Amino acid sequence: MEYLDSYAGRTVLITGGLGFIGSNLARRLVELGAHVTVIDSLIPDYGGNLFNVDGYADRLRINIADVRDPYSMRALVKGQEILFNLAGQVSHLDSMHDPFTDLEINTRSQLSILEACRHENPSIKVVYAGTRQQYGKPRYLPLDEEHIQAPTDVNGVNKLAGEWYHIVYHNAYGLRTTSLRLTNTYGPRQLVKHNRQGFIGWFIRLAIEGKTIQLYGDGGQLRDLTYVDDVVDAFLRVGVNDSVNGAVFNLGGAAPISLLDLARQIVEIAGQGDVELIPWPEARKKIDIGDVYSSYARIQAALGWQPTTPLADGLHQMLTYYARFLDNYVTP
């Protein structure tokens, strides 16, 4: 694939580069011959983990820094050809408990990263990680990019603003930016330490520990999942393509699946664990959005991307990884 050949010798910066998607992207880029710098603040509970680049640490540059620090960011964007901008606070629940921290990381920092690029390195290409959460409760399914953005929590509002700064900086200043709106990404190196960053990592951990996966209501809510290698592939396609500057794309998953079916499949592949249905807690019900899955038609038309990893294969990879390395991801 031509786009994969384009990364040899390129300078690439990844914010959140020790986190789940960032580290998978960093490892792939190292394999493709890129000069990779990862930025991460390793805030406990956020997902950054030095083990995520185990075996690669001598082939990339690790720079511990916080994207909230505008001076570090100004220095770090200099001389970089591509910025994969993945740093973020991703817990919906944490955003309600501490909305200001979420604002600082997901919104204000994005503005200062873009200002750093505009002033220090205006020719840099920036690929931002948005989220399907920006849409809120679906008016119709699957969600496409023209769906109204009506987020249901502070995290969704802040991510929405963070994304739109990128688009505004393209339209007003010609900065080469693109946003990919992620759905439920899953795979190795995902946070499994707690259950506040989405359900998949937590389901996997419970299964591996032989515990019970609890689902609210009838577990019938539909979700789409995208395996991390597919997500990485989308970032790689966009990072060297100027035809999609200023655009936003959903990285929708393949066929939607109910949480109940997903949990059962995880338990089956793991060969242990259990599934139980429990009533909705009031606080969760209030910010739940029912069925939600998104269309990848736009990015398929523009760049030929589509999810290719079958769910069973992806879950198997992920379960195998954590069966072996769980100790590196949970506090003993």
Place this chain on the structure above:
Amino acid sequence: MEYLDSYAGRTVLITGGLGFIGSNLARRLVELGAHVTVIDSLIPDYGGNLFNVDGYADRLRINIADVRDPYSMRALVKGQEILFNLAGQVSHLDSMHDPFTDLEINTRSQLSILEACRHENPSIKVVYAGTRQQYGKPRYLPLDEEHIQAPTDVNGVNKLAGEWYHIVYHNAYGLRTTSLRLTNTYGPRQLVKHNRQGFIGWFIRLAIEGKTIQLYGDGGQLRDLTYVDDVVDAFLRVGVNDSVNGAVFNLGGAAPISLLDLARQIVEIAGQGDVELIPWPEARKKIDIGDVYSSYARIQAALGWQPTTPLADGLHQMLTYYARFLDNYVTP
């Protein structure tokens, strides 16, 4: 009208209460018998002006404070029944030159106001002033509330986030919030000191000073205008109505008019001034959004609101006001 009778004896807080819309609202509320507190920081160039409450200053409470100060806001929301939340940085151009100040005022402050309400006064009713700018360049016309939000400048992004915090705090915490998305509001007490807060105030000032109104291109871009008394009426309807909590409404104007026709009408009513067409400056063209006007069908259906002031009458009122009081609005 029943809703107008509801304000007698009510405690009402208005952020941005010495500004254009806030002061017109404050004066009306005083006339309706409400106990009004206005908050304003009187930041030069923002629109707050003590003269805006001339003749009313002894019948309302003026509290000079900045909405960026969370401690003041916590104290000020206590004991208030209704908050008209109008404080904001409203210049699109300023938001591009100083995006962080715009973020602090239009986004972070909104979060701290809502946190103040949630913790100190959870039964307060909050009416927020959003903007049709949140929609960006129209995909279709007139803009309705289901139109995608794709702002074209930092101010639009930040106002969008500020609005959605209000909706999230309704959905998650039951806070009684509503947002009114303003289009081009015009009338007495509008800022006419500089041209960075929209075109109408500036056109009026140029006409009164016998100068030339310059329009970009052919001046054919369509806009809708709403007279400030109509906007005040909408805020009053919403402030005592719980059926619209969690909702957003456009305050669209009556028939759209081209900038050229508007400028000519202003010059004609003023009996002086002139109109000239000039080429687009590049920086302005980049953030221009072409024709834009919005539908008020949703608020008309919900609350019976519609713009009632004919444009010629509104312009006449405004021109008469500034012919008399211009010295109170411009630096000599």
